[in-house]
Amino acid sequence: MRIHVIGCSGSFAAPRSAASSYLIEQDDADGRTWRVLLDLGSGAFGPLQKIIDPVQLDAVVISHLHPDHYLDLTGLEVFWAYHERQDLPQLPLHGPADLAERLSAVLSREGPVPDGVDCEPFDYCTITEGSRFEIGPLAIEARTVRHPVEAYAFRITSGQEVFAYSGDSDECPALDEIAAGADLFLCEAGYIEGRDDRFDGIHLTGRRAGQTAARARVGQLALTHIPAWTDPAVPEAEAREVFDGPLRLVQPMDILDVAR
Numbered sequence: 498m499r500i501h502v503i504g505c506s507g508s509f510a511a512p513r514s515a516a517s518s519y520l521i522e523q524d525d526a527d528g529r530t531w532r533v534l535l536d537l538g539s540g541a542f543g544p545l546q547k548i549i550d551p552v553q554l555d556a557v558v559i560s561h562l563h564p565d566h567y568l569d570l571t572g573l574e575v576f577w578a579y580h581e582r583q584d585l586p587q588l589p590l591h592g593p594a595d596l597a598e599r600l601s602a603v604l605s606r607e608g609p610v611p612d613g614v615d616c617e618p619f620d621y622c623t624i625t626e627g628s629r630f631e632i633g634p635l636a637i638e639a640r641t642v643r644h645p646v647e648a649y650a651f652r653i654t655s656g657q658e659v660f661a662y663s664g665d666s667d668e669c670p671a672l673d674e675i676a677a678g679a680d681l682f683l684c685e686a687g688y689i690e691g692r693d694d695r696f697d698g699i700h701l702t703g704r705r706a707g708q709t710a711a712r713a714r715v716g717q718l719a720l721t722h723i724p725a726w727t728d729p730a731v732p733e734a735e736a737r738e739v740f741d742g743p744l745r746l747v748q749p750m751d752i753l754d755v756a757r
Contacts, residue, residue: 498521498522498523498635498653498655498658498660498754498755499521499522499523499753499755500519500520500521500522500660500681500752500753500754500755501521501522501548501750501751502519502721502747502748502749502750502751502752502753503515503518503519503520503534503537503541503544503545503548503749503750504516504517504518504538504540504541504544505517505721505722505723505747505748506565506722506723506724506725507565507685507687507700507721507722507723507724507727508565508722508724509539509564509724509725510538510540510541511724511725512725513749514748514749515538515539515540515541515543515544515569515749516538516539516540516541516564516565516568517536517538517541517560517566517721517722518534518535518536518537518538518541518544518545518569519534519535519536519662519683520532520533520534520535520545520548520549521533521534521535521635521653521660523634523635523655524634525633526634529633531555531632531633531634531635532549532553532554532555533554533555533556533557533558533632533633533635534554534556534558535558535560535651535662536558536559536560536566536567536664537557537559537566537567537568537569537570537573538564538565538566538567538568538569539565539569540569541569542572542573542576543572544749544750547750548750551573551576551577552580552585554588555589555632555633556588556590556591556632557570557573557588557589557590557591557592558591558592558624558637559590559591559592559593559596560649560650560651560664560665561593561644561647561648561649561665562592562593562595562596562599562646562647563665566665567592567596567600570600571603571604573588574600574604574611574619575611577618578611578614578618579611579613579614585618587616587617587618587620588618588619588620589619589620589622590619590620590622591622591624591630591637592621592622592623592624593623593624593647594623594625594647595647597609597621609621624639624649625639626639626640626641627639634655634656635653635654635655636654637651637652637654638651638652638653638654638675639651640652640671640672640674640675641671642663642664642665642666642667642671642672642675643666643667643668643669643671643672644664644665644667644699645698645699648664648665649664650662650663650664650671650672650675651664651675652675652676652679658755658756659678659679659680659755660679660680660681660683661675661676661679661681661683661684661713661715662683662684663675663682663683663684663706664685665685665687665699665700665722666685666701667697667698667699667700667701667705668701668708668709672709673709673712676709676713676715677713677714678713678714678715679715679716680715680716680755680756681716681717681719681753681754681755682709682710682715682718682719683719683721683747683753684701684706684709684710684718684719684720684721685700685701685706685721685722686700686701686702686703686706686721686722686723686733686735686736687699687700687701687722687723687724687727688701688702688732689703689727689731689735690702690703690704690735700722702732702735703720703731703732703733703734703735703736704732704736704738706718706720706732707735707737707738707739707740707744708739708740710740710742710744711739711740711741711742715742716742716743717742718736718740718742718743718745719745719746719747719753720732720733720736720744720745720746720747721746723746729746733746
């Protein structure tokens with residue numbers, strides 16, 4: 498399993514990075530490459546097109562309805578609805594129940610059908626606590642995590658490989674369970690100790706991300722979702738104090754290998 502980092506800036510697009518978006522690629526037994534996009538935050542649709550032609554997408558999975566995780570679906574919808582190809586199928590779009598309504602509101606319309614066309618470009622599939630679904634060779638489990646809005650972390654398995662993604666979450670038992678034994682844990686570290694202590698139930702610090710990874714005994718920890726106003730060396734140092742396994746800060750256009 499390969500993870501392309503499309504955008505990794507926390508809370509808003511940064512000068513050198515779009516907000517959260519990650520492209521998962523996995524080959525099936527017949528050699529066909531499946532491509533699933535995990536979040537598509539503000540500014541991410543542009544750099545996505547440097548990696549693939551979006552018509553190659555098999556599905557999109559959205560962790561929660563904060564703009565830095567879903568807003569560039571507006572661009573993907575325009576691309577899919579008005580593309581010169583007339584044979585594009587509906588694109589499966591997995592996310593919270595309010596996703597279709599929220600996207601329509603952003604685009605100032607009623608209903609999921611774009612202006613000037615007669616069909617929905619997306620096939621909306623609702624995620625709830627404990628949802629399990631498959632996309633090609635990828636088995637996906639969603640768990641509700643600790644954030645101000647309905648938010649999910651994901652455990653994605655293919656064969657013996659396990660990839661865990663925190664989405665946005667503070668510490669909670671569900672996140673520990675999602676990450677348990679994962680080969681790669683892509684975890685947000687949007688806050689730092691001392692500076693952000695007045696906030697509760699929103700984001701992890703580098704220290705809490707490292708503690709979660711240590712409790713879960715993950716193989717690799719990759720820190721993401723660090724906002725532009727934060728020196729990334731700070732959450733990295735916090736995490737290294739409590740997690741002694743392989744650890745990295747992700748950067749746009751990184752490719753992460755999920756391997757045992």
